[in-house]
Every structure is written in structure tokens, then in C-alpha cells.
Amino acid sequence: MLVGCAHKRPSMEYVLAREAFMAAREGESARYAPGYYHKAEESYRRGVQAYQDQSYNEAVDEFIQARLYAEKAENAAHIQRQKSGDEAL
Numbered sequence: 001m002l003v004g005c006a007h008k009r010p011s012m013e014y015v016l017a018r019e020a021f022m023a024a025r026e027g028e029s030a031r032y033a034p035g036y037y038h039k040a041e042e043s044y045r046r047g048v049q050a051y052q053d054q055s056y057n058e059a060v061d062e063f064i065q066a067r068l069y070a071e072k073a074e075n076a077a078h079i080q081r082q083k084s085g086d087e088a089l
Contacts, residue, residue: 010060014051017044017063020070029073032080036073040066 021044029037047062 008056010051010056010063013060013063013067014047017047017066017070020067020074024070024073024077027074027077028081029070029077031077033073033076036069036076040069040073043069 021040024033024037024040029040043062043066047059047066050056050059050062
């Protein structure tokens with residue numbers, strides 16, 4: 001019965017979300033794609049909190065959302081930098 005309650009820690013999802021969020025931060029996504037960036041930041045923060053609370057299923061969901069929003073933010077920021085001439089094609 002206790003085995004059914006055990007949950008695997010979402011290590012891979014945590015790392016992927018953290019790396020995607022850091023890449024979005026370094027790509028100035030907060031400036032060029034603030035909507036996606038802030039959604040990524042909020043999902044990542046909720047994921048970390050859920051992880052600390054050992055709510056691993058919730059943490060996985062939040063980390064996946066954080067990674068997706070961070071990737072969108074980074075891509076949108078890249079496009080906006082190109083359009084504004086801040087980045088070479």
C-alpha cells in the first residue's frame with residue numbers, strides 16, 4: 001500500500017525547466033517577450049514550491065509548463081531582437 005503512494009522526484013523535468021528558464025533570462029526575454037517570460041517564471045516558481053512540498057505530480061506539470069513558456073519566450077525574444085535590429089540575422 002505504501003508503494004502506491006511513492007512518487008518519483010521529477011529531476012529531469014526540474015533540470016529542463018531550469019535550463020530553459022535561464023536561457024530565456026539570458027536572451028533578454030523579459031524585455032522582448034514579457035508575456036511568455038512571466039508565465040515561465042510563475043510556472044517555474046510554482047514547480048519549485050511543489051517540489052519542495054513533495055507534490056511531485058504537480059511539480060512535473062508546472063515544470064513542463066515552465067519549460068514550454070520559457071522556450072516560447074526565448075524564441076519570441078530572438079525574433080523581436082532581429083526585427084528591431086538588435087541582433088544580426
